[in-house]
Amino acid sequence: SQTIHQWPATLVQPVGSPLSLECTVEGTSNPNLYWYRQAAGRGLQLLFYSVGIGQISSEVPQNLSASRPQDRQFILSSKKLLLSDSGFYLCAWRLAGSSYEQYFGPGTRLTVT
Amino acid sequence: AQSVTQLDSHVSVSEGTPVLLRCNYSSSYSPSLFWYVQHPNKGLQLLLKYTSAATLVKGINGFEAEFKKSETSFHLTKPSAHMSDAAEYFCVVSDRQAGTALIFGKGTTLSVSS
Numbered sequence: 001s002q003t004i005h006q007w008p009a010t011l012v013q014p015v016g017s018p019l020s021l022e023c024t025v026e027g028t029s030n031p032n033l034y035w036y037r038q039a040a041g042r043g044l045q046l047l048f049y050s051v052g053i054g055q056i057s058s059e060v061p062q063n064l065s066a067s068r069p070q071d072r073q074f075i076l077s078s079k080k081l082l083l084s085d086s087g088f089y090l091c092a093w094r095l096a097g098s099s100y101e102q103y104f105g106p107g108t109r110l111t112v113t
Numbered sequence: 114a115q116s117v118t119q120l121d122s123h124v125s126v127s128e129g130t131p132v133l134l135r136c137n138y139s140s141s142y143s144p145s146l147f148w149y150v151q152h153p154n155k156g157l158q159l160l161l162k163y164t165s166a167a168t169l170v171k172g173i174n175g176f177e178a179e180f181k182k183s184e185t186s187f188h189l190t191k192p193s194a195h196m197s198d199a200a201e202y203f204c205v206v207s208d209r210q211a212g213t214a215l216i217f218g219k220g221t222t223l224s225v226s227s
Binding site for chain 1: 145147149203
């Protein structure tokens with residue numbers, strides 16, 4: 001069966017510091033991968049998605065970036081965090097070619113102070 | 114463009130009474146629709162999905178939803194609420210033009226009282 005991991009689970013970072021969040025998927029190959037951000041009372045916002053290694057599409061222009069160095073690894077980064085980057089970050093995967101449902105990781109709670 | 118509207122931001126029910134969470138969608142083609150549930154500080158769990166097969170879809174934990182094309186609705190129901198059903202529920206439509214990403218409603222918070 002497939003499993004998706006995210007770490008860290010929680011993170012408190014000062015404004016201006018860098019960020020690296022990691023997501024890995026086990027038990028499948030060549031998944032589509034997604035990063036979402038959930039801010040309080042605003043639902044989920046798609047940040048990035050990837051259909052393969054090194055292929056990243058950005059949905060929202062901002063100071064975040066994403067990379068996919070390996071087939072089942074997806075990383076969300078920032079060089080300098082802003083207060084507005086605070087939120088709950090969720091990684092998700094989907095089996096390419098299947099129906100459209102996605103499966104979510106446990107999330108990372110980021111607080112920028 | 115695809116979109117979903119969850120008609121209630123908060124629904125309160127008593128344990129043992131029926132649950133109705135309302136969702137309307139907008140799509141330029143036959144959509145795939147989903148309901149996800151999120152407990153506090155947890156990831157999202159897929160409750161059920163509609164992908165153009167049967168219009169009445171049964172999911173986990175006794176939930177079901179009915180796809181009504183004429184009403185562009187996909188309401189979530191459960192005959193009898195349980196305390197453990199208290200959570201945030203999201204109605205979701207697939208966006209086939211954006212790498213099959215999902216478009217989320219703003220969520221409905223379900224409270225269940227004893």
